[in-house]
Amino acid sequence: MKVTFGVKPGSLEDTLSGIAGIMTNVNNGVKWATEVACATIYEASVDQVPKDTYTLAESAFWKVERRTELSSKSYRYRGIVGYGGNGDPINPKNGKHASQYAAEVHEDLSIHHRNGKAKFLEDPLREFAESGELYKLYLSAVKRGLNRR
Amino acid sequence: MPNPLLLDIVEYLADNNVAIGDGIDCFRDYSPEDPDNVIVLYEYRGSASVSFDDTTQRAVQVTVRSSDPDYARDKAIEIFNLFKVKECAKRVDFTADRWGQVTLRNTPFKIKVDENDRFIYGFNMGILTTIY
DSSP: OOOOOOOOOOOHHHHHHHHHHHHHHHHHHHHHHHHHHHHHHHHHHHHHSOOSSSHHHHTOEEEEEEOOSSOTTOOOEEEEEESSOTTOOBOTTTOOBHHHHHHHHHHOTTOOOSSSOSSTTHHHHHHHHHTTHHHHHHHHHHHHHHHOO | OOOOHHHHHHHHHHHTTSOOOBTTTEEESOOOSSOSSEEEEEEEEEOOOOTTOSEEEEEEEEEEEESSHHHHHHHHHHHHHHHHHHHHHTOEEOSSSOEEEEEEOSOOEEEEEOTTSOEEEEEEEEEEEEOO
């Protein structure tokens, strides 16, 4: 993505401060977009997850975290939508924690579920990305960041 | 009407001596109780096609079941590697009538152990091919 923006010329300090402010706004916008994306995928996924005992649905979570593996100054964000959170509840039927069987339920296409389906996380993620909504979301976040003063 | 995608994949596996054939050791969208050692292919979702083209992105899961976990894992890896080579080449000629572009979405992993203590390994891939 190419981003073009203008800064009113002034002293070097003012110019650098202006650029830093714009970058902060863009970074905040990207974080906001990542949160919206995670929340959207999370909601669609919880709709689709099999709900025999509701254990998996109760263990669904999303979070956004800054990626600081390479630099403490990095403003790259990672969004995670998953199952096995919220204390990793135990299924009353099989005695297993949600994290112990979530992947199996997600990948096992041979099982017919009364409510919900396999691929309950992959499908919403791909649908969201393929619809173009993810791209639009980040574009609007960057625009918002650039336009804010 | 052309063959279904999964049947073309079965033929491709048989041509490459990875499977014997459809309904023998290789099944489509159906996992029989017998025999223990089977390859099962599932097509689980597609994407919307565009009006000016009859190709689309389709999703296929390849699974291998066996009472021997090493056999199930090794066979899954063998099939994975067959497509991995072709992924680099960007094109797989499944049959004389079908070609596609394969994207391997993950390496083979253990999906589950079924109620008869048979191990199931599998992986997912996306295939850009015709809608048929």
